[in-house]
Amino acid sequence: xxxxxxxxxxxxxxxxxxxxxxxxxxxxxxxxxxxxxxxxxxxxxxxxxxxxxxxxxxxxxxxxxxxxxxxxxxxxxxxxxxxxxxxxxxxxxxxxxxxxxxxxxxxxxxxxxxxxxxxxxxxxxxxxxxxxxxxxxxxxxxxxxxxxxxxxxxxxxxxxxxxxxxxxxxxxxxxxxxxxxxxxxxxxxxxxxxxxxxxxxxxxxxxxxxxxxxxxxxxxxxxxxxxxxxxxxxxxxxxxxxxxxxxxxxxxxxxxxxxxxxxxxxxxxxxxxxxxxxxxxxxxxxxxxxxxxxxxxxxxxxxxxxxxxxxxxxxxxxxxxxxxxxx
Amino acid sequence: xxxxxxxxxxxxxxxxxxxxxxxxxxxxxxxxxxxxxxxxxxxxxxxxxxxxxxxxxxxxxxxxxxxxxxxxxxxxxxxxxxxxxxxxxxxxxxxxxxxxxxxxxxxxxxxxxxxxxxxxxxxxxxxxxxxxxxxxxxxxxxxxxxxxxxxxxxxxxxxxxxxxxxxxxxxxxxxxxxxxxxxxxxxxxxxxxxxxxxxxxxxxxxxxxxxxxxxxxxxxxxxxxxxxxxxxxxxxxxxxxxxxxxxxxxxxxxxxxxxxxxxxxxxxxxxxxxxxxxxxxxxxxxxxxxxxxxxxxxxxxxxxxx
Numbered sequence: 322x323x324x325x326x327x328x329x330x331x332x333x334x335x336x337x338x339x340x341x342x343x344x345x346x347x348x349x350x351x352x353x354x355x356x357x358x359x360x361x362x363x364x365x366x367x368x369x370x371x372x373x374x375x376x377x378x379x380x381x382x383x384x385x386x387x388x389x390x391x392x393x394x395x396x397x398x399x400x401x402x403x404x405x406x407x408x409x410x411x412x413x414x415x416x417x418x419x420x421x422x423x424x425x426x427x428x429x430x431x432x433x434x435x436x437x438x439x440x441x442x443x444x445x446x447x448x449x450x451x452x453x454x455x456x457x458x459x460x461x462x463x464x465x466x467x468x469x470x471x472x473x474x475x476x477x478x479x480x481x482x483x484x485x486x487x488x489x490x491x492x493x494x495x496x497x498x499x500x501x502x503x504x505x506x507x508x509x510x511x512x513x514x515x516x517x518x519x520x521x522x523x524x525x526x527x528x529x530x531x532x533x534x535x536x537x538x539x540x541x542x543x544x545x546x547x548x549x550x551x552x553x554x555x556x557x558x559x560x561x562x563x564x565x566x567x568x569x570x571x572x573x574x575x576x577x578x579x580x581x582x583x584x585x586x587x588x589x590x591x592x593x594x595x596x597x598x599x600x601x602x603x604x605x606x607x608x609x610x611x612x613x614x615x616x617x618x619x620x621x622x623x624x625x626x627x628x629x630x631x632x633x634x635x636x637x638x639x640x641x642x643x644x645x646x647x648x
Numbered sequence: 649x650x651x652x653x654x655x656x657x658x659x660x661x662x663x664x665x666x667x668x669x670x671x672x673x674x675x676x677x678x679x680x681x682x683x684x685x686x687x688x689x690x691x692x693x694x695x696x697x698x699x700x701x702x703x704x705x706x707x708x709x710x711x712x713x714x715x716x717x718x719x720x721x722x723x724x725x726x727x728x729x730x731x732x733x734x735x736x737x738x739x740x741x742x743x744x745x746x747x748x749x750x751x752x753x754x755x756x757x758x759x760x761x762x763x764x765x766x767x768x769x770x771x772x773x774x775x776x777x778x779x780x781x782x783x784x785x786x787x788x789x790x791x792x793x794x795x796x797x798x799x800x801x802x803x804x805x806x807x808x809x810x811x812x813x814x815x816x817x818x819x820x821x822x823x824x825x826x827x828x829x830x831x832x833x834x835x836x837x838x839x840x841x842x843x844x845x846x847x848x849x850x851x852x853x854x855x856x857x858x859x860x861x862x863x864x865x866x867x868x869x870x871x872x873x874x875x876x877x878x879x880x881x882x883x884x885x886x887x888x889x890x891x892x893x894x895x896x897x898x899x900x901x902x903x904x905x906x907x908x909x910x911x912x913x914x915x916x917x918x919x920x921x922x923x924x925x926x927x928x929x930x931x932x933x934x935x936x937x938x939x940x941x942x943x944x945x946x947x948x949x950x951x952x953x954x
Contacts, residue, residue, distance in 0.1 A: 415728045
């Protein structure tokens with residue numbers, strides 16, 4: 322099966338006065354229909370910029386310097402704005418972190434939904450409205466025909482995020498990019514929404530990129546995980562393989578910093594130091610200064626992500642010897 | 649998870665729903681002085697609209713004017729038999745009637761120039777904020793240039809170039825005032841532009857025009873309304889000033905400024921009423937608009953919220 326989304330060697334750099342910030346520096350991803358990929362990393366690791374790059378929404382001073390993004394075989398990098406506009410919202414959709422902010426406060430929910438339908442399809446306003454009602458009830462919003470005439474402030478946070486997701490799924494996109502969409506919600510709502518999204522994507526064969534820093538969310542949701550650090554993917558593989566047997570020291574550190582019941586009273590593991598400045602990356606492995614296992618080679622030579630198709634792979638000099646076993 | 653499990657605390661009870669508009673009205677009404685200002689302004693607008701039916705004399709109709717009636721003090725009887733409550737001017741015009749008719753012109757000039765200037769300034773300001781880069785720089789430098797010149801000086805130059813007439817005055821006022829709107833709108837549009845809902849709208853593949861005018865513009869309306877009220881008052885007084893200086897409107901259809909200027913030559917001979925009453929009308933009009941504008945600014949400014 323050919324992947325629905327294939328990103329190869331994506332580099333998105335921001336050309337600021339302080340220098341070139343390499344937010345995304347050689348990211349390759351591939352995603353099959355119906356697959357859920359968890360994109361994990363600290364703040365500033367380039368997860369969100371990767372998402373926006375795929376949508377072609379990188380604002381100056383940033384731009385995609387290199388790489389290719391293929392959606393169902395069609396190259397998106399270098400497309401004209403008008404063509405990108407017709408792809409966005411129809412084939413590619415995005416769900417944002419803060420549902421308080423992503424709906425326009427002065428427009429009725431129905432207005433915002435209907436205009437999304439009409440932006441990509443020539444249908445009557447009446448049938449667009451019917452579609453929106455379906456979409457809302459599918460997301461579990463009660464009395465959807467009444468709620469269409471409500472303003473965003475009349476919805477609770479969880480309901481607003483449901484609306485935002487309903488809007489994103491209106492055109493049955495091939496790929497949905499979700500940028501930490503449940504971080505701002507409380508846990509019960511979060512799990513309801515997660516389950517709903519998972520169910521919908523599975524039913525429709527929508528591929529999902531779930532950007533998050535929350536490993537517990539990913540564990541239950543994703544099929545595969547890609548861990549990003551300093552603009553690169555440092556480890557990638559099936560959820561179980563990566564979470565149970567992390568091979569990159571950074572992934573190990575991330576997993577170690579999740580508190581769990583079994584280790585009550587124990588001191589939480591933490592990754593010392595902070596993420597490096599993306600404008601001024603070290604020569605070798607970007608993680609080397611914070612890595613307690615770093616050897617001399619790490620400081621001179623940047624490790625590359627091996628091209629193993631199956632199993633998990635890690636961009637680490639120390640992980641190479643075990644690459645064969647983990648598959 | 650069943651869809652019914654979702655909690656529904658969303659809507660407020662429908663009976664006493666607090667719409668943003670109602671909250672706005674309630675907040676506005678808290679200030680008695682502003683309400684009084686609004687009331688006075690409403691009366692002035694009504695007086696201007698109804699002028700032909702409530703005034704004793706039509707000051708535009710030369711046939712009705714009698715030079716025998718000129719410069720009569722307040723309370724005198726006109727040749728036609730009606731009482732000139734506020735006296736008459738040098739052409740025998742009843743000041744009371746002339747004020748009402750003058751208000752019509754002054755308010756119309758103020759409102760129309762304001763509307764056009766707001767539309768132009770809004771569009772330009774939105775484009776500057778949304779486009780950014782060179783377009784924004786070019787537009788905003790133009791605005792700076794415009795604002796660095798004193799409004800009255802620029803208006804004088806423009807009117808003396810264009811000549812007299814209501815349409816020319818309006819063009820001059822628009823050219824003087826669009827920049828205020830452009831600057832205000834750009835400021836708030838820049839803030840709105842950075843918000844997630846704009847990014848979300850872009851992600852949905854909406855066109856730029858739609859994002860700018862449907863999504864950003866309604867969110868910038870509050871400051872526009874405030875600037876518009878203040879600028880309406882400003883353009884009324886600017887028109888009066890130009891007319892007073894003799895480059896504004898024609899003598900035959902006097903605005904308040906023309907009336908004031910007509911009386912000016914008689915000031916020293918004690919015939920104060922020719923200038924005084926139109927001046928008072930102008931003052932009351934502008935003060936009432938400004939009172940409303942001040943209150944609007946307080947209510948609509950999120951930073952001053954209690």
